[in-house]
Amino acid sequence: MSSPTRSSFFTGICTFSILISTGSVQAQLDYSKHVNVFQGTQGGGNRFPGVVATPFAMVKLGPDVQFMNTDAYSGYLPEGKIFGFSMMHESGTGGAPKYGVVSQMPVVGEVPDPLADLSQPRASPDQGSLGYYKSSLANGITVELGATEHAGLYTYSFPNDTASSIVVDVSHVLPSFRGLGWEQHYSGGSFSIEEDGHYEGFGIYNNGWNLSPDWTIYFCGRFSKQPVRSRAFNGDANATNNPVSGTARLGGVFTFISPEITSRVGISFLSSSQACTNLEEISPDTSLTTLVSTAKNRWNTEIxxxxxxxxxxxxxxxxxxxxxxxxxxxxxxxxxxxxxxxxxxxxxxxxxxxxxxxxxxxxxxxxxxxxxxxxxxxxxxxxxxxxxxxxxxxxxxxxxxxxxxxxxxxxxxxxxxxxxxxxxxxxxxxxxxxxxxxxxxxxxxxxxxxxxxxxxxxxxxxxxxxxxxxxxxxxxxxxxxxxxxxxxxxxxxxxxxxxxxxxxxxxxxxxxxxxxxxxxxxxxxxxxxxxxxxxxxxxxxxxxxxxxxxxxxxxxxxxxxxxxxxxxxxxxxxxxxxxxxxxxxxxxxxxxxxxxxxxxxxxxxxxxxxxxxxxxxxxxxxxxxxxxxxxxxxxxxxxxxxxxxxxxxxxxxxxxxxxxxxxxxxxxxxxxLSPWFSELTLDLGNGKKLAVTTAFSDGGDRNTAPYVQSLKVNGETWDKAWVAWEDVFENGGTMEYVMGSSPSLWATGDLPPSPASE
CATH class of the missing domain: 1.20.1610.10 (alpha-1,2-mannosidases domains)
Structure with a gap:
């Protein structure tokens, strides 16, 4: 395999914050400025580049892209057309795509047929940083995204003051084209619109990589302004009843006359009412900037x-x-x-x-x-x-x-x-x-x-x-x-x-x-x-x-x-x-x-x-x-x-x-093995740390002098090519390396255990 040069490719918001405490100024480092959310999104890495507000969050809000018959495992592809922005994705998976559910797609003008292909190419490459995502569509619409653990915020900027629409598609899923029987299916749902344009409902889906039977996700959506028109569709592009349900295609069309609309959506596996409760993680006056700042702080602190x-x-x-x-x-x-x-x-x-x-x-x-x-x-x-x-x-x-x-x-x-x-x-x-x-x-x-x-x-x-x-x-x-x-x-x-x-x-x-x-x-x-x-x-x-x-x-x-x-x-x-x-x-x-x-x-x-x-x-x-x-x-x-x-x-x-x-x-x-840096510290929690330090015996660096010459563990000379959990992780510890440009016979002690060998 080729060995690409290490480099940094990322865009987004980078900050360095100063926390003022009594009698001192404490610097709070912003590690998030070094994060490229697009790492591993191409070349088979299948990483998810969208918005994940906290480690392990339920909501992973991002774009869903179609490019010929290419499986978009995380929803994202660098080429092709965006056909929705959905609330749930998995990152770095193979086999077949999973989720891509609870979707919205913005459209310029009215939408006479929400079942038509509404996808759009991008006018420029997507941008993202930790807690933030932006897509600029070829039709002039800009979409910016933020999220909490159970809710997402869409900010839409439309190209003019004429009518524009947002299509909510309950039947939207990430497709698979591999032909192995692992594709997802939409199998039913319900969608209702209130007089003020708020909407609720649920979708039922099945299959995918894990061959799951029917499962249900509930949603609750609120717009920053009341739509001038709204209607539901259930497979024939026309409103029928409220609520509506269907197993073919299901969703709603909301039309606005405004240059900017924000949309808040909560999701839940339990009920629509719980989805509405989760929605309140983002209040009507919560700004995208606030969500991004909170996400960065959580990731900085926790990971x-x-x-x-x-x-x-x-x-x-x-x-x-x-x-x-x-x-x-x-x-x-x-x-x-x-x-x-x-x-x-x-x-x-x-x-x-x-x-x-x-x-x-x-x-x-x-x-x-x-x-x-x-x-x-x-x-x-x-x-x-x-x-x-x-x-x-x-x-x-x-x-x-x-x-x-x-x-x-x-x-x-x-x-x-x-x-x-x-x-x-x-x-x-x-x-x-x-x-x-x-x-x-x-x-x-x-x-x-x-x-x-x-x-x-x-x-x-x-x-x-x-x-x-x-x-x-x-x-x-x-x-x-x-x-x-x-x-x-x-x-x-x-x-x-x-x-x-x-x-x-x-x-x-x-x-x-x-x-x-x-x-x-x-x-x-x-x-x-x-x-x-x-x-x-x-x-x-x-x-x-x-x-x-x-x-x-x-x-x-x-x-x-x-x-x-x-x-x-x-x-x-x-x-x-x-x-x-x-x-x-x-x-x-x-x-x-x-x-x-x-x-x-x-x-x-x-x-x-x-x-x-x-x-x-x-x-x-x-x-x-x-x-x-x-x-x-x-x-x-x-x-x-x-x-x-x-x-x-x-x-x-x-x-x-x-x-x-x-x-x-x-x-x-x-x-x-051989550490990379002259100093590296792992925070193990509860005040415990592992400190790894490296010195070079012949003036080299990690590239020219990668070989261990000697090692001390917790201050004691070490002659084994392994350490145990209790040596450096159970209570923390230190590992002090001396490195050199040539191999050295330093590990002359006991071999690593082979506990099943007789």
């Missing part, structure tokens, strides 16, 4: 200020804070907005997906947002209580899709072993994990993988329990096998911590089942021993480890080949090294993954691969080189991500490179 660095390089700062912003756009905190059950527990939705995020995003979520992270974990367990299974992914209040294993297990184990307790009921947490490990989920007959459930749980569990491996009777057999192994190790972790000795031993043994999928005679590029398909009679299927056919839902491997998946049993690395022929062969195999082009920095199964050199003494420097190679694929621009953001997984991966550590999920281990 952006959690990482501080000594760098004054604008490209560095833009990359750090744009990546932090992108990493915390979803999941969505919908506490108080759960239509499915009443609970005193928090509720989070838009989890996309633990297959993507469990490797490094959730661990970053934990250290930077410990309070929200505990709420998030409680929400997962509560979903199990009421829906029967933990989600591996979830949106529109419905679990799905499972790409591999039940990776919520890995997330819970990672939190448990790192001491997350608070208000979490870990007995219930363990019971939820045992459900994944022991209960076969009902088949939802996904057309892309009809063999077993893709909604939740472990669909290939029958083979796993009977044979200790997965046969080709199940799709994605090999990749699921290695993930089920890590899932069982996760269950072991929590069982052991809760003193459940028998269960802990059972799941530790089961976590070694990836070995049953290992064919010692499979060969590829002068290496032998790979994970391959295996039949019920015990025979291995002849398989080229470099070939995974389509590498998709119906194949033996999902989104990567055996070269990558054979290195994914991260709880059992010492055993893996033995099986590939020892340290030298292990290093050579890792090298070949890169030399042969199997490594893909944009694909999550590859995420940990570059840093496995740390499991061989004297080879940590190779992890540093690979880390810097990954980092070179990022920048703060619109094409600044090496792959789909995947709900912030891609951005989290980069941020760990900057810190100079990489987490091993489900363990307390962090592999040591």
């Amino acid at each position: 952006l200020s959690k990482i501080q660095t000594s760098s004054f390089d604008t490209s560095d700062l833009s990359l750090i804070y744009s990546s932090l912003y992108g990493a915390f756009l979803i999941p969505s905190n919908r506490t108080g907005e759960n239509p499915s059950w009443n609970s005193t527990e928090p509720y989070y939705d838009d989890i996309f997906t633990f297959w993507d995020t469990h490797r490094c995003h959730t661990s970053l979520f934990h250290i930077l947002q410990p309070t929200a992270y505990e709420e998030f974990l409680r929400s997962l367990i509560d979903i199990w209580r009421h829906d029967g299974f933990l989600p591996d992914a979830r949106s529109s209040n419905y679990n799905g899709r499972v790409q591999g294993g039940s990776n919520a297990d890995n997330v819970l184990a990672d939190a448990y072993i790192k001491g997350v307790r608070g208000a979490i009921n870990w007995d219930d947490g363990f019971a939820a994990m045992r459900t994944d490990a022991e209960v076969v989920p009902p088949n939802n007959f996904d057309p892309q993988a009809p063999d077993s459930s893709t909604k939740e749980g472990r669909g290939a569990l029958p083979d796993w329990l009977e044979y200790g491996y997965i046969t080709p009777a199940f799709t994605r057999a090999v990749s699921r096998a290695v993930e089920y192994s890590t899932n069982d190790y996760a269950v072991h972790v929590v069982a052991a911590g809760l003193g459940k000795t028998s269960e802990a031993e059972t799941y530790l043994n089961r976590s070694r089942n990836w070995r049953n999928q290992w064919n010692p005679n499979a060969s590829s590029y002068n290496h032998t021993g790979f994970l391959v398909p295996r039949l019920a009679n015990g025979d291995f299927v002849q398989q080229d480890p470099a070939d995974c056919d389509g590498c998709y839902w119906s194949d033996a491997y999902y989104e990567d080949n055996s070269w990558i998946y054979s290195m994914n049993a991260i709880h059992d690395v010492a055993e893996l090294i033995k099986r590939v022929g020892g340290d030298g062969r292990f290093v050579d195999r890792l090298n070949k993954i890169f030399e042969l082009g199997f490594f893909d920095a944009g694909n999550e199964p590859s995420f940990t691969t570059p840093y496995l050199y740390n499991f061989v003494k004297g080879e940590q420097w190779r992890s540093v080189e690979r880390s810097r190679g990954v980092s070179d694929l990022y920048n703060a621009g619109a094409m600044g991500l090496p792959g789909n953001s995947d709900a912030g997984a891609m951005e989290a991966n980069l941020l760990w490179q900057m810190i100079g550590l990489y987490p091993v999920t489900g363990q307390t281990t962090f592999l040591i």
Whole structure:
């Protein structure tokens, strides 16, 4: 892949505020000025660039764009026509678009047919900054957007004083053109207009990436001025009754004679009255400037200020804070907005997906947002209580899709072993994990993988329990096998911590089942021993480890080949090294993954691969080189991500490179890489901090002298290529690096743990 130059591309409002306190002047840094909301919106990153007022907000207000038959996963595309501005989106997702609901579209003049194509090209590229978005349409209308957690503000500037209109389209959704059966559908709704032009209603939608059944969103809209005309339509472009309902097309047309109109909209999953209550988060006299300022303050306080660095390089700062912003756009905190059950527990939705995020995003979520992270974990367990299974992914209040294993297990184990307790009921947490490990989920007959459930749980569990491996009777057999192994190790972790000795031993043994999928005679590029398909009679299927056919839902491997998946049993690395022929062969195999082009920095199964050199003494420097190679694929621009953001997984991966550590999920281990900055501080909450400092032994810089020469952890000389949670995160700590231009044999101590290896 090419290595684009790091640069900063952003527009918007940038401020530096001074807070006056008694007897002093305190500077409140505005990190938001470094955020490019368009980072990763092109080149397959699929980031959402619109308005997200707070981390994890329910409302994500932005444009919906059509360009030929291109899926606009987050609603945004740089080319094409805008066909609406809607209240709900997901960021950085793949598969198929989700949401794009509760939409408005401004039109010059009257609208005789609201069912016609009202889309407009843009007169100039969209502009945006944190908390603010602007589109200038070719018809002369300018749209500016702001939001709160549950409400959005549209400000329309029309080209003249003649009549102009706003069309509210309840039937509007983001379409998909992939032809895989993942497209969304509008299936009904209701729309009513009051005498003063206020409107309320709801829309019902289904399908999308997670194949959800019907779900409902309610809305409540208010304009700053009373329309001169308004009418509803329900599929034939003409008003019929008030309220109206329909399953084909549904909405309303509001006509004004004014150069400027503002529109406030609240949404809710509970009722129209709750949507109207949520609307009051934006009062009639709330200005767009106020909303933008509030959004910046929230993001600065809750997310952006959690990482501080000594760098004054604008490209560095833009990359750090744009990546932090992108990493915390979803999941969505919908506490108080759960239509499915009443609970005193928090509720989070838009989890996309633990297959993507469990490797490094959730661990970053934990250290930077410990309070929200505990709420998030409680929400997962509560979903199990009421829906029967933990989600591996979830949106529109419905679990799905499972790409591999039940990776919520890995997330819970990672939190448990790192001491997350608070208000979490870990007995219930363990019971939820045992459900994944022991209960076969009902088949939802996904057309892309009809063999077993893709909604939740472990669909290939029958083979796993009977044979200790997965046969080709199940799709994605090999990749699921290695993930089920890590899932069982996760269950072991929590069982052991809760003193459940028998269960802990059972799941530790089961976590070694990836070995049953290992064919010692499979060969590829002068290496032998790979994970391959295996039949019920015990025979291995002849398989080229470099070939995974389509590498998709119906194949033996999902989104990567055996070269990558054979290195994914991260709880059992010492055993893996033995099986590939020892340290030298292990290093050579890792090298070949890169030399042969199997490594893909944009694909999550590859995420940990570059840093496995740390499991061989004297080879940590190779992890540093690979880390810097990954980092070179990022920048703060619109094409600044090496792959789909995947709900912030891609951005989290980069941020760990900057810190100079990489987490091993489900363990307390962090592999040591090489930090970027002379000083970097992580705010861990409750007054705890991790301070990382770097000095250079030969006058170099991070580019010319990236290799660790020596390290002190909490003031003590360190000789291991890893640290543990308790060393630097549990109570905070310090890491003092000396860097140089050549590799140094500094990590001569104990190797990172391989807890499942015998």
